[in-house]
Amino acid sequence: MNRLLLLLLFLAFSFTFLLAQSDDPLRTKANELARQFIITDGHVDLPYRLRVQNFRLEREYLGIPVETDKGDFDYVRAKAGGLDAPFMSIFIPASREDNGARALADSLIDMVVGITQAHPDKFALANSPAEVEANFKKGIISLPMGMENGSPIERKLENVQYWHDRGIRYITLTHSKDNHICDSSYDTTGTWNGLSPFGQQVVREMNRVGVMVDISHVSDSTFWQVMEMTDVPCIASHSSCRKFTPGFERNMNDDMIRRLADNNGVMQINFGSTFLDGNISKQMDEKRAELTRLLEEKGLSYDDEEAQPVIDKFQEDNEVLMADVKTVADHIDHVVSLVGVNHVGFGSDYDGVGDTLPTGLKDVSQYPNLIYELLQRGYSESDIEKICYKNVWRVWQAVEDAAE
Structure with a gap:
């Protein structure tokens, strides 16, 4: 009898909780804002995940980016979450330095292009904020691209222009090891004590061509040197706050966050639990x-x-x-408390951090949960619009304008 009573009480509580959720005006508002505002995400590792799964642009594989129970991203879930402009990560492992990096990057870009060609009613390329906005009005998800690891530049400065021409709109200078451009936060070698001489030329060339400099993954010394020499704002496409992960150089400390804001840049919060706690x-x-x-x-x-x-x-x-969705909001709160709401955004690292994603943000369908949490904490609609996309648009447009 006691077990039956407990079961009935549990069912009654669950029904009340679900009813309260459905009647919660902030929950309704969060869902509305997720569709009203463009949502951009600085880093989604779909291309490399598909490559690992031996993705081929043959008929039986065309459904993979549309609807699947694999990974964190597909069209159906992205639409459910209001995601409009996920930057497709053209990820190049550190092992590809001087080992076919350019060929791998080309193949991953070809894959993204192929997805848009296979599903033109669902996906489109986008090389500027204006192109994303045009796609958004048509209800089409944009697939801008960023290159994670500058190894495909392959010591040839003209390759910066080549990658821009291929649609790359930011380059993360390195990944898990020092490369020919700069030192990595994960490497203890300190090959260059920051940027290499060639890396300094790369930063200037990225400014000239119109490719955003991404300082995620770089060592602290690299970060400070980039800040001193860049002529335009930079991004951290998928980094979180070191305050919550002491000693983890991959995240950004408070002084770095302040300096990135002085540069008018944006820090896009990584959702991986090891980045959050x-x-x-x-x-x-x-x-x-x-x-x-x-x-x-x-x-x-x-x-x-x-x-x-x-x-x-x-x-x-x-x-x-x-971690959970509240932890992600804590990182956003921390950036806002340091430098204001104009310098933070989303950089989930979906399909890149495995099973460490936080409760409430397990895939691309769940951005409304984070918007709901921000509304609960008193963020205005204008604040949320900036976090969803306007802050990144400011940087992206500034880089485009400077190049023109």
């Missing part, structure tokens, strides 16, 4: 070390077929609680 990152590191020891005791490596059941069981028994 240092305690989660620590727990995951500890669990990873524990799993490694367990495999070693069994004489196994991660790549062994026999290891997979052990890995699955360990993960099932050692689940780490991820």
Whole structure:
């Protein structure tokens, strides 16, 4: 009887909660704003995910970007979440430095172009804010492109123009290792102590050609040197606040956020839980070390077929609680408290951070949850419009104007 009573109470509470949600005017307003405003996201790793899945532009594969239960992005979910202009990441692993980087980048760009050609009623390329706005009026999702890792420049300054001509509108100068342009936040080598001499030329050429400089992934010394020499605003396409992840150089500290704002730039918040909460990152590191020891005791490596059941069981028994949508809003709050609402946006890293996405932001259908959280915290519609796209538009247009 007690169990039945508890079940009935639980069902009554759930119904009341769902009814309250449906009647919540802020929830309704969040859904409306997600469709009223353009939503841009600085970093979605769809192209590389599809490449890993051996994507081919043949008939049986054309449905992959439209509707799928794989990954974090497809057309149906993007439409549900109000996402209008996800920057497709042309991701080049650090291992491709001097190892076919340009060919890989070309193939990923070809893939994005192919998606728009296969589904012209759903997707279109976009090389400027004006083109995104024109697509938005038609109800079409724009696929602007940014290159994650400048390795495909391949020590040839003229390649900056080449990539611009191919549709690249920002370049993340490096990724997880120092490259021929600059040092990485993940690398301890300090090859250049910031920008290489060639990297300095690359920054100037990006300014000249009209490609946004993305300082996500770079070392602190690289960041400060870029700020000193760039003539136009820069972006951090998918970075979060180091205040919440002490010692994690991949994120930006308060002085860097202030300097980026002085440059009139924008910081686009990464949704990965390890970027949002240092305690989660620590727990995951500890669990990873524990799993490694367990495999070693069994004489196994991660790549062994026999290891997979052990890995699955360990993960099932050692689940780490991820961040949630409120944590993402905390990072937005922190940027706003430091430099104001004009210098923050969304840079989810969807399809790039695996299963570490926060509760309430598990895929591209859930941007209204973040807008709802911001409304609850007192952000105005004008503030939210800036965060959704206008801040990024300001930088993108400034870079375009300077090049012209």
